[in-house]
Amino acid sequence: MDPTLARLSQIPNVTVRRDAPLSEYTRFAIGGPADIYAETARVESFLEALAVTRSSGLDYMVMGGGTNLIVSDAGFRGVMLRFVAKRLLAAGERVSCDAGAVLQDLVDFAIDRGLKGLETLAGIPGSVGAAIYGNAGAYGHSISERVRQVRFFDGERVRVFDNAECQFHYRESVFKRHKEWIVFSGELLLEPADAGALRETASGILKVRNEKFPVTMKCAGSIFKNFLLAELPSGVAARVPAHVIKEGKVPAAYFLEQVGAKGMTRGDIHVATYHANLIYNAGHGTAADLCALISELKQRVRSQFGVELEEEVQYVGFANPCSASNH
Ligand SMILES: Cc1cc2nc3c(=O)[nH]c(=O)nc-3n(C[C@H](O)[C@H](O)[C@H](O)COP(=O)(O)OP(=O)(O)OC[C@H]3O[C@@H](n4cnc5c(N)ncnc54)[C@H](O)[C@@H]3O)c2cc1C
Secondary structure, eight states, rough: HHHHHHHHHHHHHEEEEEEEEEGSSSSTTOOOOEEEEEEEEEEHHHHHHHHHHHHTTTTTTEEESSEEEOTTOEEEEEEEEEHHHHHHHEEETTTEEETSSBBBHHHHHHHHTTTTTGGGTTTTTTHHHHHHTTTTTTEEEEEGGGGGEEEEEOSSEEEEETTTTTTTTTTTTTTTTTOOOOOEEEEEOEEOOOHHHHOOOOOOHHHHHHHHSSSEEEEESSSSEEEEEGGOOHHTTTOOOOOGBBTTHHHHHHHHTTTOOOTEEEEEEEEEOOOTTTTOOOOOOOOOHHHHHHHHHHHHHHHHHHHOOOOOSEESSOSSSSSSGGO
């Protein structure tokens, strides 16, 4: 590992850290160290760092703001790469953004220019790159509705995909299915609107969100994806009260609530008493406890409803996602 660390540190504009505690880089504040952490704001430097990492044979992964990650207590044996370029540019109704930009900065940037289309994403933490990767969204809208192009590295070369090629779905994209691909930037197409009205929408959303997810809360937002009503087995769909269904989706929280998730705890890992799909670290929680609680919830929903909860969060340094078989 040391020769790789040395080679990475020689690349211009790359900042390298050894045994980087990922608990410091993630909002959950859980997990052990990455053997090596390397970040840069330059595409050429990033590609060089990636080439060095790949030639070393070490495992690697790319992270953004760490707001949707669960890192194992043992940490990550390999190189954690981060692309931190943050440029935002507007040309008429088009906005270009680097993957390392903070999503909220992009939302504010668009609103300040009287550009509509991102205001409902106000308050979603993390980077633009990860928002594209996971098709982040809230309040009935997702970033995919505005993405025109994405520039990324496919492991061989830098390419550009248009919206259709990104294969966006609910919290899904082609990038999520190709873990070795790295998003560098995106171009969004917005539409003119009154900045004041947009700001009002965004601040209303932020107020609600800050109550649900206090800014100091160590969590990853919703742990599980919601279900698309159309994809639920008809027998299960028939058991869901109509008022629970929102925008064609059945919240995972509905099933979790039925199985008594609210207020469950394991060590310092708690399920919020007011939201069954919100798990947080109340102090010095461990990934083992978090994983055990996730497994327990999946097991309860499986046995009571016959449906499988799927995590929205991404795992780092785990051999398998948390499941009953892990424990
Ligand atoms: C309080 C709270 C509320 C939340 N609310 C919402 C919500 O309403 N809607 C929603 O959609 N999400 C929500 N989330 C989840 C999270 O904000 C999003 O998933 C966000 O997009 C993650 O961004 P990040 O930069 O922190 O990514 P990270 O957590 O660092 O990484 C997430 C994934 O993205 C990949 N990734 C990161 N950067 C790149 C890149 N440049 N290229 C390729 N892959 C990359 C990583 O490999 C990883 O698999 C919430 C999280 C929190 C903590």
